[in-house]
Amino acid sequence: MRHFISILFILSLCTPPGVIAQTTYFNSSYNPNNTFAIATSILEYDDDFYISGGTWDSIYGNRAIFIGKVNPDGNLEYFKTYEASPFQYWSGYTNSLISTEFGHLILAGHRGRFSDGSREATYYNFNINGDTNFTRYYPNHTSSDYISFNQCRRTSDNGFVFVGNMTVEPTNLDVLIIKTNYFGQEEWRANYSHIGVHSIDQGYNILQTEDGGYLVGLYYYSTGMPVLGDPYLMKVDEQGGFEWEINLGGPYSDFLLTVCNSRDGNYMCAASIADTAMGDLTFTKVNISKISPNGEILWTRSVGGQHLWNKVHGIYQDHNDGYVLCGFRHDSLNSIEWMSSCGWICKIDENGDSIWWREYEHFDDPEFHLNSLYDIHLTSDGGYVAVGQTATIYDPQQVWVLKVDSFGCDTPGCNQVGLADLNKSKDATKIEIFPNPATKYVNIRYSLLITRYSILIYDMFGRLMEEIIVPSGQEEKRLDVSSYPAGLYIAVVKNNSSVFGRMKFVVTKQ
Structure with missing residues (x-):
């Protein structure tokens, strides 16, 4: 009996820290309105999963946002849509849904009018049942044309900070930051742009830094020819004052940048960088960069290899060490030039080296299959839950939710981590x-x-x-x-x- 107990103790020491519950697995899709549905954000709250994104309502076909609840077994418990004429509604980009200690779900997004196409940035506050507590709207003070939120974050003073875009001139789009209190009352706003007649600056990712300021992951391009875009990391102070920015792009047209705090006081960035272009096709790789608080690039690594339109959509601190990323890549073109795709999740260590990279599909129709992951969240059982969209030629776009274990395995017993x-x-x-x-x-x-x-x-x-x-x-x-x-x-x-x-x-x- 003593020998048996000692082996149990040894195995318990080998269990990954943070694995405190039985791991669940599922690979599910949802389209309850039988129209289309795309999810861009997911979180865990009291062992259940909450998702948000965009859909069409099943009666009038209007563009709507939704909040959904998925239980630990992958069953959809509710799917509530929100829309009202004469508007169309959009949720924010990846990781635009967050929760608070009050049981509230906070969603960033925007709404637009059918009549003139103008838009207002929107802050939604829902209860845990998916019903609205209140909604706040933020117009564009310089133009009636366009303003939107792509992401929100909780701040150290228990308020929120939102990042998105706004038009200042017909051909110029600026990065927008708005700071509010918990109830959405605006405290300040600031906008930023690069110099140029056709400057397009889009803010996708924001986080608060230790000094009270903010880091913004943005994407900049000019509408001139050729169209070349670059991912930028920008630092502003606690009132939105510009401090510095760095370009983390390459010689071709790249994609957006995402950022998180590192454990040593620096910042970890991930971006999809193009290094080969063949006509309209771009081959990209995922670059990981560590940036100092002063904006110095400490090092850059590549993970996952080069693929057709390989896009990263989030980087986050992992449970105990390292970082986890998600995204998708395209793998083929069909006869009508639709690109099939698969989702992926990657874990890296503190030095940016890949520990494992796993790819996933919900649909695998050889004629065409769309499998894209836009957001990932750490789960209480030590694993991960990711969300996005999936489709085939015959199946419309629908929400895709993927639950995997701490090795990124989507089925029990998948232990050959790191193997092809x-x-x-x-x-x-x-x-x-x-x-x-x-x-x-x-x-x-x-x-x-x-x-x-x-x-x-x-x-x-x-x-x-x-x-x-x-x-x-x-x-x-x-x-x-x-x-x-x-x-x-x-x-x-x-x-x-x-x-x-x-x-x-x-x-x-x-």
């Missing part, structure tokens, strides 16, 4: 590992008739620890693990095209 998706061989064999747990060495025993294969050892975060090339005819390998940190490991036996088996083992320290 390899076919499991028909010659799959049973692997024996002993002693297990081990302190100094393990013996790995197997039986294979192939000429050459490898044993790969991964840690619990998917990092490759060691690769051993095994000659033909050898059926047992002794592995020195004395230098391995205490923890859970996975041994994988494979060749270049197939996986023959895998097994977990535990390393302890005396």
Whole structure:
């Protein structure tokens, strides 16, 4: 009994910190109005998930916003739409829905008039049942044309800060920041633009910094020819006064930037950077940059490889260390030049190096499939929940909600973190590992008739620890693990095209 208890204790030490509940998995889509529905934000509150986005109402076909509730098993409990003539309604961009300790759901967005196309930025305050407590509207004081919110954040004084866009001239769009108290009463606003006749500046991402100021992730381009756009990081003070900005783009037309605080007092940024263009097609990679409080680029890394229109839509501090990102990439063009896509989630360490990258689909119709992830949220069971849209030629756009575990796995037992998706061989064999747990060495025993294969050892975060090339005819390998940190490991036996088996083992320290 004593030996049994000690092994349980060892395994508990190897459980990832923060995993405090049974992990749930689901891959679900929702379109209750049978029109179209796209979700751009998700959060967890009291073990349930709340989503927001845009849809058409089922009666008049007007553009509406929605708030939805999804239970831990992935079932949609409610889906409430909000619209009123003569307006159309838009929710904000990624991560535009937040919750408060009062059980309120705060959503950034805007509404527009059918008659003249003018718009007003909007702050919605909902209760946990999805009903409105109140709504605030913010007109454009310099023009009746356009103003919108893309994201909101809670501030240290228990108010909110909103970021979005506004027109100042017919061909110029500025970044807009509005600061309010909890009830939406405006305290100040500021707008920013680059010099140019056709300057388009769009604010998508905002967060408060330790000095009380704000960081803004924005996208700038000029409507002249050629159209080239760049992601910028901008810093303003606590009253919206401009301090500095940096361009994190490349030589081609790039995409927007997202930012979060790092654990060492700096800032972590993610942006999709184009490094190859073929006609109208752009091949991009995800760049991770660490920025100092003074706007200095400390380093830049790339993760996930180069793909067709590979777009990142969020970076956030992970449960205990590192960061998690989400997005989507296109993988093919069909006969009518529609681009199929898959969603992805990536975990990186503090140095910006990839720990794992996983790709997901809800629909996989070979003719056309759309699978896009726009937002991700940490969950109380140590995993993640992500949201976006999915569709085929025959299935309209609908909300996609994906729940995965701490390894990014969308099904139980998906433990080959860091491995490419390899076919499991028909010659799959049973692997024996002993002693297990081990302190100094393990013996790995197997039986294979192939000429050459490898044993790969991964840690619990998917990092490759060691690769051993095994000659033909050898059926047992002794592995020195004395230098391995205490923890859970996975041994994988494979060749270049197939996986023959895998097994977990535990390393302890005396």
